[in-house]
Amino acid sequence: MSSRFNKLFPQISLILVPLLFGIFxxxxxxxxxxxxxxxxxxxPYAYLNDRLNIxxxxxxxxxxxNPFMDIVYFSAITHLSPKTVGFLIGVIQGLNFILIYKxxxxxxxxxxxxxxxxxxxxxxxxxxxxxxxxxxTTLNDSMSSIFPLLSLWLIVSSISFIVNGxxxxxxxxxxxxxxxxxxxxxxxLVMSIYALSICLSFLILPIRWVTRLQxxxxxxxxxxxxxxxxxxxxMYTIWTNFGNPLFPQFNDLFQGExxxxxxxxxxRFLPKNIFEKLFYPMLFTNNPLRVAELRYxxxxxxxxxxxxxxxxxxxFIIFIKTKSTEVYLQSESSFILFFICISYLLWLxxxxxxxxxxxxxxxxxxxxxxxxxxxxxxxxxGLWAILFIGVITLVNLQGFPNWGHSKWAENVxxxxxxxxxxxxxxxxIYLAGQPLAWxxxxxxIESPFIQLVSNIPVSKAYWQRAKVLVKGRSGxxxxxLESSNSLCYFRISLILLTIS
Numbered sequence: 001m002s003s004r005f006n007k008l009f010p011q012i013s014l015i016l017v018p019l020l021f022g023i024f025x026x027x028x029x030x031x032x033x034x035x036x037x038x039x040x041x042x043x044p045y046a047y048l049n050d051r052l053n054i055x056x057x058x059x060x061x062x063x064x065x066n067p068f069m070d071i072v073y074f075s076a077i078t079h080l081s082p083k084t085v086g087f088l089i090g091v092i093q094g095l096n097f098i099l100i101y102k103x104x105x106x107x108x109x110x111x112x113x114x115x116x117x118x119x120x121x122x123x124x125x126x127x128x129x130x131x132x133x134x135x136x137t138t139l140n141d142s143m144s145s146i147f148p149l150l151s152l153w154l155i156v157s158s159i160s161f162i163v164n165g166x167x168x169x170x171x172x173x174x175x176x177x178x179x180x181x182x183x184x185x186x187x188x189l190v191m192s193i194y195a196l197s198i199c200l201s202f203l204i205l206p207i208r209w210v211t212r213l214q215x216x217x218x219x220x221x222x223x224x225x226x227x228x229x230x231x232x233x234x235m236y237t238i239w240t241n242f243g244n245p246l247f248p249q250f251n252d253l254f255q256g257e258x259x260x261x262x263x264x265x266x267x268r269f270l271p272k273n274i275f276e277k278l279f280y281p282m283l284f285t286n287n288p289l290r291v292a293e294l295r296y297x298x299x300x301x302x303x304x305x306x307x308x309x310x311x312x313x314x315x316f317i318i319f320i321k322t323k324s325t326e327v328y329l330q331s332e333s334s335f336i337l338f339f340i341c342i343s344y345l346l347w348l349x350x351x352x353x354x355x356x357x358x359x360x361x362x363x364x365x366x367x368x369x370x371x372x373x374x375x376x377x378x379x380x381x382g383l384w385a386i387l388f389i390g391v392i393t394l395v396n397l398q399g400f401p402n403w404g405h406s407k408w409a410e411n412v413x414x415x416x417x418x419x420x421x422x423x424x425x426x427x428x429i430y431l432a433g434q435p436l437a438w439x440x441x442x443x444x445i446e447s448p449f450i451q452l453v454s455n456i457p458v459s460k461a462y463w464q465r466a467k468v469l470v471k472g473r474s475g476x477x478x479x480x481l482e483s484s485n486s487l488c489y490f491r492i493s494l495i496l497l498t499i500s
Contacts, residue, residue: 100149147187185230
């Protein structure tokens with residue numbers, strides 16, 4: 001009976017934990033995060049109602065992000081209650097637990113307590129601060145993380161075939177995993193750093209250099225195919241309408257006319273100099289606001305950073321003494337560690353925004369377990385490593401940031417604006433600030449919505465486009481001013497000013 005239970009317990013856990021995250025999502029309440037108010041409702045509505053050239057940057061820069069992931073959410077809230085949708089979001093996010101378990105199982109395949117350790121490491125992963133802060137939300141970092149983690153699992157599970165030279169099934173798996181990673185990139189471009197990290201990680205496998213390059217190349221091409229499948233159509237649409245497939249980002253390269261020609265990206269959270277780059281985990285652990293608008297207080301980054309540096313330094317010393325490049329780690333473990341390191345370095349130099357670290361944040365417990373077992377090979381090292389990771393997890397659980405929740409309502413959004421919903425529609429509605437774009441689906445009128453205070457550095461052509469959109473339209477013109485105090489529970493009293 002006990003043996004049977006030990007076999008069934010992991011399978012039960014893989015079902016139970018995602019369901020518990022669904023329940024946790026419901027307990028947290030209805031999602032009201034800033035991005036939802038700004039563009040996660042507007043973008044799918046605009047796409048489904050062909051408003052790309054009716055409105056003008058209603059959600060600012062985010063207006064032009066790929067809407068396809070949000071279309072799923074928008075369709076769900078159209079047919080299901082908000083609470084049901086919140087539960088389903090939590091369950092889907094909980095699938096990360098399954099993937100971490102699977103990845104850990106391959107990395108720890110030689111441990112007698114493989115299954116138990118993998119379950120505990122997966123649990124510690126999903127109890128990380130960044131992941132918990134997004135449960136039940138539409139922020140999508142813990143949704144899109146499923147794509148690179150699924151890709152990583154498939155590759156790690158096939159490494160033994162790769163090392164043994166069994167090419168045919170390996171190439172099929174590499175292509176499939178590359179397409180999956182590419183799909184994530186197309187839906188959320190931030191996932192590109194993880195796809196690139198997997199691509200480079202093939203180069204450390206203990207096989208011939210020619211084979212390493214072949215696998216890396218095949219994976220890279222497959223990523224491009226996946227990216228085109230999920231993002232190609234949208235990039236083409238944005239390019240044909242605004243002269244830049246990533247508009248308004250990288251506008252210094254593509255010269256889209258509605259924005260000025262400069263590299264448009266959020267650089268607030270990037271390290272300022274070499275010193276900060278070298279010690280950034282210490283800096284943002286001490287001051288979480290260095291990498292986010294909210295406080296992500298997670299001490300495990302310091303331990304992960306120190307442990308990784310110790311591993312690199314010790315192996316460098318061994319190389320100096322013996323001229324051997326042998327790391328004495330299983331190929332699966334080496335691949336995972338290299339993936340985490342490259343992902344972090346790319347994040348450090350491109351984004352610096354904490355939310356974008358969720359994918360590798362989930363793997364920190366596994367990283368610590370691998371490195372601790374590498375240095376201390378005593379009988380009970382695995383147990384002590386699990387206890388150490390457990391203590392860190394408990395410290396992290398003292399609190400995680402809240403991106404905004406409210407009491408559950410019958411509808412995700414609601415607006416009281418009788419004056420705007422009469423038979424005579426306004427000529428135009430000007431939006432002054434963000435997040436206000438959720439009002440467009442809430443009002444559901446044909447009038448154009450034009451952003452006056454955009455987070456895009458707009459050009460003269462932007463204002464000329466605004467004049468063209470309202471030219472010849474009769475009726476009142478309104479301006480809606482953003483007021484953070486008025487957005488609670490998705491109910492606002494609109495500040496309406498009639499303008500000439």
